[in-house]
């Protein structure tokens with residue numbers, strides 16, 4: 001079995017078992033979810049990060065394409081206590097380095113105590129700790145990936161027609177790294193979804209004449225999605241606006257708000273969120289390292305129970321609704337799927353044209 005080393009920004013170099021050879025670097029993030037490894041590994045929000053699973057056994061129900069959120073694995077490398085052969089074969093085919101047989105609890109504990117950190121990984125017959133340190137040395141910070149949108153977005157418009165379930169709406173989804181389940185949730189509710197590139201222009205939006213402008217989830221620092229922010233600035237008040245995760249952050253920035261990096265983010269499928277109006281708590285899926293610091297013109301309608309950070313932003317006057325968590329789940333609980341009904345209900349009903 002090849003040797004493997006994980007070099008951390010806090011100076012530690014951890015030895016592991018090499019499962020898929022190669023070298024990689026990225027911000028070391030984690031998920032505490034105990035299912036949903038296929039969904040997480042194909043979530044474009046993990047681009048340029050190294051994903052550690054804190055649940056000890058990953059891969060015990062195989063690998064099925066129907067559960068993928070996009071067409072490739074996005075983390076730069078994968079770290080787990082134990083990976084099954086199924087997952088190793090998949091990561092091998094994707095060329096994504098992977099290691100196991102290390103103390104992932106210790107790794108995640110370190111991130112929680114010391115904050116987000118970069119790491120370098122080296123896996124191979126002749127891999128050395130120095131190779132892992134060299135990877136760490138050359139690793140850019142998350143906010144340095146200025147063109148990360150282009151790595152995860154469609155480059156041409158893609159259209160998904162809504163299912164035949166009554167009132168049909170048209171959604172322009174700005175793809176900053178969208179998960180497939182967001183498209184599915186809209187299509188299942190009858191919406192036609194036009195997926196537009198991350199740097200879509202006004203002309204691209206006019207061409208699809210949408211009822212709602214929706215900004216997707218995606219990786220990295222929202223400050224690096226200037227084009228999407230400008231689009232929101234153009235259409236606020238003209239079109240209902242919706243956003244998920246990175247989308248919430250971009251919309252808040254466009255409406256006079258600010259964002260900041262968190263110590264280690266919200267990472268897992270059991271993050272409790274309080275709805276301030278109904279006083280109800282829901283369990284949510286989360287995977288983000290930045291947060292809205294100031295919501296600008298928007299009202300904070302939901303907060304994280306653990307740290308009071310904004311989880312939902314809204315404006316009735318401007319027809320805006322956003323969530324910091326992932327209402328589409330996959331992985332995680334389905335408690336918040338109603339968000340997509342709320343989004344579509346912001347758009348006026350289409351008038352029925354009756355034939356004579």
Ligand SMILES: NC(=O)CC[C@H](N)C(=O)O
Nearest residue numbers: 217218220245246289290
């Ligand atoms: N899941 C996401 O959309 C992540 C949002 C953003 N990249 C963050 O880390 O905060």
